[in-house]
Amino acid sequence: MPEDGHLPAAHRKSVRLFLCGDVMWGRGIDQVLAHPCSPEIYEHYLRSAEGYVLLAEQANGPIPRRNGSSYVWGAALGQLERMQPDARIINLETAVTRSNDRMNKGINYRMSPDNAECLAAAKINCCVLADNHLLDWGTGGLLETLTLQKLNIKTTGAGRNDHEARTPAVLNLGKARLLIFSFGSTSSGIPLDWAATSDALGVNLLPDLRGECV
Template sequence: MSTHSKQITLFLTGDVMTGRGVDQILPHPSDPHLHEAYMKSAAGYVELAEEANGPIPEPVGYSYIWGEVLEILGRRAPDVRIINLETAVTTSETWEEKGINYRMHPENIPCLTAARIDCAVLANNHVLDWGEAGLVETLETLRKTDIKTAGAGRTLDEAQAPAIFEVAGRGRVIVFGFGSESSGIPWTWAAKQEKPGVALLEDLSERTVRQIAGRVQSTKRPGDIVVASIHWGGNWGYDIPQEQIRFAHQLIDEAGVDVIHGHSSHHAKGIEVHREKPILYGCGDFLTDYEGIEGYETFRDDLALIYLATIDPSSGKLVRFEMVPFQMKRFRLHRASEEDARWLEKMFNREGHPFGTWVELKEDLSLVLRMG
């Protein structure tokens, strides 16, 4: 077997929010009534998107929202596909009084299987928007479709347990999901021994690193790749707190983590490679219903990226890291223009400079991460 054939490629994204407006255009929309100050009907988010970019042919097919992403996935054939699913998949009517509540109807779950998603990380600030019953139904719906979950569960043990994937003849990919209060997750959502919830980090201290290290070491075998998928930080701004940087480094240095998959920010942030292992501090939005909402245009949250990390399982080290940019229009992902790809190139080079990373724009408008 060649060295290349032994490598494992991960497909990673930021926030996949298929609830609310996106749910409304799919074949089985939920009751559109919302409990928001800004909008009283999920259909209003569809109207905003149509005002911005034109009509959406409702109902759309389940693969519609992925658009040109599916062609890239088919061609690149990543071994494991991991998303942050920031939506409850439920018919629950027990909504949390928190301002914004996302849900997708369970019968719309084929919109995830259309992209052959392997792992849905659930440790985020929307998975319990429709109560514990909504989380339990989310877990059951994903299980029935063979999508593994990490970061939330019916009990603390289940929430902390990793999702494990066998990659034939090459090793395993182990995904742990974690949430941080800094992303807006209420402390009351923390999983307990007999209480459904998320795997909420108490803090980003060395003690927490040691706890994670224990769980990683009890699971990891030679040839395994460990991903720590973390929902942390605010929605806007490129600043990366020093405690996040320190925590990420310690997870790699002391806990045996090979890939840090950070999300919560509505836009992509700078990328670091520490000891030949990638740290994504913020992947940005991927699939959302934010189209047409005004206020933060300078951050270009309409631009979405798929992250393709190729890892050598024998060492856990990064071999190649590539990003493919897209733009959301009419709730569908289209390949980004050259102008937009160059905007991303400039942003990644600016924000990666403190970490010694930059990107190279290729002829096909993909972005290859470089370091030195």
């Protein structure tokens, strides 16, 4: 090892990452997949998620129903295969649940757990969960979402307590070990009472940093 602690360029290992934000497969998207949730929603302008499908059809023509797990990715799957990233990481902006324990917040996103194979279809390695829709369908909805690990998909940013929510996902890529942390903030619309604590599940919520001196 050189005295400055840096490896020579010939010995450095590069890692190629696929990073995708705000993946939302609720509402109309869930409805056109093979195993949709109940279409009932609680938005002031629509009461059925089927309404979003109809709006899309008015603009783009007929949309097939009961689509398979690769449907939501379209041409992106081919691009991922060409690029062959070492890790595929998304911000999952949708609770994966059939829970009906709706939070009264205006817009509630959920997709059926039976449609979660969409994540496996793109070989997603990790979902970051510290966002403002994770608890849209209550604590039961969060617990169902955490079962993504059954698909061999790591999660980070939420958990059954604050220790679990803070713990990074660990991906062993062979040539590197990747730690993935996920933090949420009230400025992104996460309510304070969604924060995980020592005895309550929730998200990894940052403290209010306004007025802090660094």
